[in-house]
Amino acid sequence: MKTDIELQREILSELAWQPSVNPAHIGVTVKSGVVTLTGHVPSYAEKYAAEKAAKGVYGVAAVANELEVKLPGSSQRTDEDVAIAAVNALKSNVLVPSDRIKAIVKDGWVTLEGEVEWQYQKEAAERSVRYLTGVLGVTNAITVKPMLSPTDIKSKIEEAFKRTAEFDARRVTVEVHDNKVTLRGHVRSWLEKEEAERAAWRAPGVRSVDNLIVVTP
Missing domain, CATH: 3.30.1340.30 (Histidine-containing Protein; Chain: A;)
Known part of the structure; x- marks a missing residue:
């Protein structure tokens, strides 16, 4: 079994290896296999990518993602701008029944609501808005309609x-x-x-x- 120090070193290496992550402002602590990410990143997409990279390291038991998203000036958007972009992104994704989903934006945070028949549709809806400029975070509150016993x-x-x-x-x-x-x-x-x-x-x-x-x- 790897020690916490070994896990920390490997996670830092994995973050540096990922092209979608800049580890310059990311801190990594490990205790009993539980990883905590701290610091700040310029987008929600990078926060998500950093968490995914940490989870992919063998021996990690859990990840607490405490990274803060600090948008650069060029990425600042109003909630109205983000909401319009979210609606368009949902409509353009053929996997998403956009007529059943509503996007609510407050202070850059997108909340998705509605009902779908399949989990892949719920996941596709989240992917549609995750990488939009100006998004600070996503809450996927879409429910999956029961179909089987x-x-x-x-x-x-x-x-x-x-x-x-x-x-x-x-x-x-x-x-x-x-x-x-x-x-x-x-x-x-x-x-x-x-x-x-x-x-x-x-x-x-x-x-x-x-x-x-x-x-x-």
Whole structure:
């Protein structure tokens, strides 16, 4: 198992390796495998990329992203400008049922509301607005409309796990109650944990996923 110092060093190297991240103003602390990112970045997209890079390092158990987004003068936008850009971005994405989604902007923070049938549509909506100039953060409050019974959802998720090569499906269990999924078990890396959650979200009708899988390198 890696020490906290080793993890810190590898995360800093990974941040420096990513072309979408400038680590000059990012601090990294690690305690018992839990990573905290501090400092500031010039866009929400870079904040998201830094968190994703940290999660991708083998041995990381969790990431607390405390990075602050400080927009440069050239990126400053009014809430009205950001709202208009968000609406246009949602309409231009063929994966997004834009007529079912509403974007609310306050102080640069975008909140997405509405109802869709599939989790990929919810994720696509967030991706549409994540990289817009002037965005300080995104809250995805879109709900996924239930379509299948809990038994059907459980069966489809377990079948998806068996098809996934990224982790050992035998080490993960699935519980479904009222279209809410709970994952339990042990995996070897944070990426495996995330892949299990993504596979669960792909099942139609899933309303939430509680990922209680433990990372044990």
